[in-house]
Amino acid sequence: MKSFKLNSPFSANILLEGKPYLYFGGTAYLGIPQHPDFLKFYLEGIRKFGLNNGTSRNNNIQLGLYDEAEKYAAAQFGADAALISSSGYLAAQLTVRFFSTPERVLYAPETHPALWTAQKPASKGSFSQWATESLNRINNSDQQDWVLISNSLNNLFPEHYDFSFIKEILPGKKVVLIVDDSHGIGILDRGRGIFNLIPKTNQVEVIVVASMAKALGLDAGIILGTEKVIKALKSCNEFLGASPPAAAGLFAFMQSADIYKEEQEKLMALISYFAREINSDWKHIAGFPVFHHPDEKMFDRLMEKEISISSFPYPDPNSQAINRVVLSSWHTKENINQLISSI
Template sequence: MFRSELRRELETIMRNNLYRSLRKKREDILDFSSNDYLCLSKHPEVIEAVKEGLKYGLGSTGSRLTSGNINHEILEERLAEFKETERALLYPTGYSTNIGVISALCKRGDLILSDRLNHASIIDGCRLSRADVEIYEHCNVESLVNILEEKRKNYNNIFIITDGVFSMDGDIAPLEDIKRIADEYNGVVIVDDAHGTGVLGRGKGTLKHFNLKPSDNIIQIGTLSKAFGGLGGFVCGIEEVIEYLINTSRSFIYSTALPPSLVSGALKSLELIEEGHLTKKLQENIRSANRIFRRYNLIEEDSLTPIYPIILGDRTMEVSEYLLKNGIYAPGIRYPSVPKGLERIRVSINVGHREEDFERLGRLLNDCIS
């Protein structure tokens, strides 16, 4: 009975053209799918650092509170310096960071205001918390204020949670306005800077992009799996926040710590990001892509980030397969990752791409959709 029920549900998914399957990564195609924005996952110095970290063993063998606290505090100190905060704390993944931070800090009697297009890990963290959740319209400050005006007096604490850079659209949250509103309403801002770190603000992220200084009511979340090229997540903030999470955050307390070799690799990635040349090269590539994609009428406005949504609706998967047959991997993104009707090819560029790569992609997309 259980098997037949699952089969029926899978058939429904297939009929709705929402079926997903695993696709083996190929090295013989031009890849526009990766979040490895600075190409650090294969950087020789990072790989050597990972090898050196294997001296500690393959895994960390336990949680951070038992046998798993090895070289992790070194990276945490460096991340805190990098983000200009008092403390940082590592988690095994970016997903576990969001669910662990939000569910620990936001309690019954609190109010969360969450951007409509926030990442699934933020949504799940909000669901796991015991706080009430209100959704404000995407990057819409007026919508945010209207909810606060109506609801603020009913709650103990206010949390405004947003991506820094939105993973499917590549746009940037209006953090200047959000911080001002948080100050006015005595709220706390939690910003997931997964796609901003290493990309904006000379690599330091979205706060630096807006020249905002970290403060007591800003909590920054990041990942080591995108611009850093590795795996893991982290949170940066004031001393009390980090100490509280060490003692209450379930996805931190009850997870095996990151393998120390990956921590060593991330330390080297951070060093390379701080040198600045990779982030500068990425911004040069973004400017080149903007110019070329505009010429092929693929975008209307220049992007500041390496994420380009090509909205195609029902044709998305057809176009993605066409690109693949012509040697380019640019994945189609469907519901529920994006709203129905806004299915898109998500183009993600990196420092390894060349102008001729953007030309090739632009030409193929133009031939296919014009």
């Protein structure tokens, strides 16, 4: 597989080394980085608040916009409260480090590195195997306090993760479930993400962390949880000592509910259309814009037809390449038909 340096912005069409290609990769699922109306709001935010805000969140002079954005985000994604940080990595690390001690943390397979506290976790096998093993370990242990850490879904080999097993955790246990929804927020559950799809029980404290830089198009991170959890996390030095994301982006985010809804509806229609037209060799899940194909030569064949898809070796540089088609709302039905005819 040959790698390329882009010399044009991401959109449905890109330039690779000066040559135009139809592009089916990346994570801008809702096309927000190039959306003209969103950019108008962003520019308005820049005029109101400037390019950035270099003060920490415990400074005695604060932009009220940050509290407003967190309340707005909590309502949008169905949580009691939210914390917004400068990146998804910071949101994940802040949360994991606050709640974790090595002897009581159980990592699901393929958990994103942003959630690691040290070396790569040793988890292997499928998510369902991990869920069963974790449930048995928790219920059969004298230890009461546990932390479960997982992605919300598998975006490489598309798979929804089923968290219903937490309903079987025995009374008296105190479990914190930390879920990274970076690829689901803005997409799953009509854009609300995974938070309201996870069962709520008395034994389990559910906390969702996510990068807002994918479907939502913002250079920011978010944590969703109860008022108690968010208040505790806001007392951490990692939060208090870090500069917040640009206020302009959060301003645009709060003005763009209709934009997100419209783009999500476009994307869902494209996903359904493409799914109907492909054969069973493709692995995909309903309502998610990633389609995996096992043929390692797919990338090269499509490149010959001036179509670029996501392709990289996984889990290490010597592995077979993962070839995936990633749809975005900036694609058109004509783009999809061009792809279909070239497969």
